[in-house]
Amino acid sequence: MPAVLRFGGLFCLGSVACWTAPVQQATPVVAQLDTDARDVTGSYWCSIDEDGYEYPRYPCVIKKVDERLVFAKLGGTQRIRGRITLDNRDGFSFVGEMYCPEDECQQALHGTFRPVGRGGFKGRFREETLVVNVTPAAANAFGGADYGGENGIFDLDGSVDGDQDGYRNYRIDSRGRRRP
Incomplete structure (x- = not known):
């Protein structure tokens, strides 16, 4: 019996000490308003919705x-590539092109992508009625952050800042690269 009293007393003393300890206030999380602080880089799934038909992602x-x-x-019969600029509404603007590796559908595109869902975006363009739906994929999907290589689909040496002359008079080879 004395052991129960001794350990029971220690338990009560420890409980009171824990309850009376000063409570530390958590620092509130403040949303970053600086558009440069957002990191939208990564792997995504995209599907094009054109005139009510949604193509596979x-x-x-x-x-x-x-x-x-x-x-x-990176895939499909209609592809899109270009430069983006983050805006102050959690979306981004787009200046680039749509092209088809197997066909002649090349044209300049200018548009905006607005946030939807959990980390996704919906893009609309002033030249086309198509809508691009973008949803996050696994972090290392499609070969990871280095997918595309140095001279692959991301080689945008043509002008994508409004004057689209850099995107005329070339073809796309079977690996998605521009060729004269």
Whole structure:
């Protein structure tokens, strides 16, 4: 019996000490308003919705190339690639092109992507009625952050800042690369 009293007393003393300890206030999390602080780079799934028909989803990637953000839809018959600029509403603007590796559908695109769902975006373009739905994929999907290589789909040496002359008079080879 004395052992129960002794250990029971220690338990009560320890409980009171814990209850009376000063409560530390958690530092509130404040949303970052600086658009440069957002990291949208990564792997995504993209599908194109055109005139009510939603095409199957294909891999897309947003990555940094030469200190600029680049968005590319990596598969499918209609592909999109170009530079993006983050806005102050959690979305981004897009200046680039749509092209078809097997066909002649090349055209300039300018649009905006707005946040939807859990980390996704919905893109609309002023040149086309199509809508691009973007949803997050696993972190290392499609070969990881380095997918595309140095001279692959992300080689945007043409002008994508409004003057689209850099995107005329070339073809896309079977690996998605531009050829004269």
